[in-house]
Amino acid sequence: MFANIPQARILLYLVIIGLVPTCLVLLQLWQHSHTLETLDERITRINEKNALMSTKQSTNIAVIEHFRGTDNFYLDKYVEKIQLLEPEVEGLQRLINNKKFADDEELRKRYEQLVGPSNTLMFNEGAVVRYPLFREVIETQVRPVEVNLRDTEHLLTLIEGISLDGFSVPEKRPQLIILDFRLDKKPVNEDNDVFTLNMRLLKREYL
Secondary structure, eight states, rough: OOTTHHHHHHHHHHHHHHHHHHHHHHHHHHHHHHHHHHHHHHHHHHHHHHHHHHHHHHHHHHHHHHHHHTTTHHHIHHHHIOTTTHHHHHHHHHHSSSSGGGTTTHHHHHHHHHGGGGSSSSSEEOOOOOOEEEEEEEEESSHHHHHEEEHHHHHHHHHOOOTTTTTOOOSSEEEEEEHHHHHHHEEEOOOEEEEEEEEEHHHEHHH
């Protein structure tokens, strides 16, 4: 059977046959190597995910500790008690007390508007949603109010907990997240920047 096959070709066949096990071993090694690389990538991703989760968990713990024991009536005590447009209110008060303007109905109406309920911040509290570690509620402003830039800075200090323009942050501030904060310029006069403010907050209290 092999008599008619040249010896050189037989040697070639033998070499090829001899290489088959080696190729199979190399293929298995490559497959193992590829599997190890895939496994290593998965382990790396898992480690990165665990590190991220650990960082988030540490952050969450810090946030919980920071906001634990907050004042449930913070909005009532501080945010709703701000006298808005105070410079204008004081100016109107002086004019009303002046005999020359004592009978000016427009001044009196404007003054009563600014110091009365119509320009006082008030919030409606929505349904309380409870979670294992905290509870939260949406606080919606009852009606639009007029504010100036200084009022805005004061409000943001109280809500965000970052001191602006010398305003201080009261203790036991709950976590307040701004969901909506709209300012619309109101053409009152050229000297005063007056805006109409509408806002909605998420109040979160940790248990």
